[in-house]
Amino acid sequence: MSYQNLLTEQKQRILYITINRESKLNALNAATLSELHVAFAAAFADDSIGGVIITGGGQKAFVAGADISELNALDKAGAEQMARNAHDKVFNFIENGNKPVIAAINGFALGGGLELAMACHIRVASENAKVGLPELTLGLIPGYGGTQRLTKLIGKGKAFEMILTADMMTAEQALYFGLVNHVVEPGDLLPKAEDLLQKILTRAPLGVAAAIKAINAAGNADGFETEINGFTQCFATEDRVEGTKAFLEKRKPQFRGK
Template sequence: MNYENILLQSEEKISIITINRPESLNALNAKTIQEISTALDQLNSDSSCRAIIITGSGEKSFVAGADIKEFSDFGQEKAEEQARNGHNSLFNKIESLSKPVIAAVNGFALGGGLELAMACHIRYASENAKLGLPEVTLGLIPGYGGTQRLPKLVGKGLANEIIFSAKMILAQRAKEIGLVNEVFPIEELLTKTKELAKTIANNSPMAISKAILAVNLSDTDKGFETEIKSFGELFDMDDKKEGVSAFMEKRKPTF
């Protein structure tokens, strides 16, 4: 499939979605959101893809935010519809995807860009990355999950500070507070992210899928029961049989 606003490439069990709107610092508009969503559906059904990376084109910006021009004249009903559609078609989809999604945050990740990164399962960032939720400076609040995912990552107090102040967080500080996992020089970011993705891709895809489900429910009353049930279900699956056999035979498993 041909895309206008994203690039899609695959190599060695991993796929890379690159948001490619450099003229607008890769800002998210409705078409870009839909294209990413369509690409994720395509990759989720592709058995050769075991892990997905989302990044932005160039070295200045991952995603600088939502495309403000697109919603500047919205009223309440239209704004709620846009937020709900964004949640359902992309942000929640990423979080619950059966394959791990890693954000390679290269530069600005603001507003919807940070919300996109937070929806991913893992976040790596470049040293020049700047992250923040500036919505209150527009008289708004984050609408794509920012008020919900940020407290889970950094705690309620820091989330309040970041949202209320609209301050940008530098990459190293983002790592210190748990907003990103690792920080690398910009020229090493994608290489390091690929290395992690390839390591993950060599593990059991069924086990990772079950782990994603259990971790996503870790802050609910269904978390422990989901872990127990998933643990048991895996015992009847081929990946478990191959993994245990490989361990006993002192060889690497082939999943």
């Protein structure tokens, strides 16, 4: 499928999604959010795709935020509809997907851009990346999950500071506080993301999906039950049989996602 605001390319089992609005610093307008839903829905349903790497076009920004011109045109009801729609079809949709998604943060990840990166399962940042939630400078608060995911990732106190001051973090600061997993030189950004995802793709796909679901349930009332259910369901898979057999035979397992 062709997109107006995204570039997609599949290499072996990895789908690369590039937000292609470089002149707008890859800001998330309604059309881009809609295309992201379509692209991720297709990726999650495609058995030939094992995982996704998402990045921004150009060198300046992953995503510099939401499209302010669109926000300015909204009334209260329109803002609620936009936020709920974005949560359901993009941010929560990515986080709760059945395949691993890695954000390759190449430059600014601000507002909705950082919220998009936080919805991904792993974040790799370029040394020149800067991240932040500056919504309070507009008289707003984060509306795409920022208050919730940031608090889970870096803790309540630091989340308060970051959101209330609207200050940005450098890549190294983000690494220190656990907001990103790795910081690399700009030229190593995609290779690092690829290395991580390739390693994940050697694991059992159904097990990966179960792990994603269980980790997302951490802290919920049913978190332990989700883990037990996932663990139990894995026992009914061919991949579990192959994995234990390969271990006992001292060889690499050949997982098939069954």
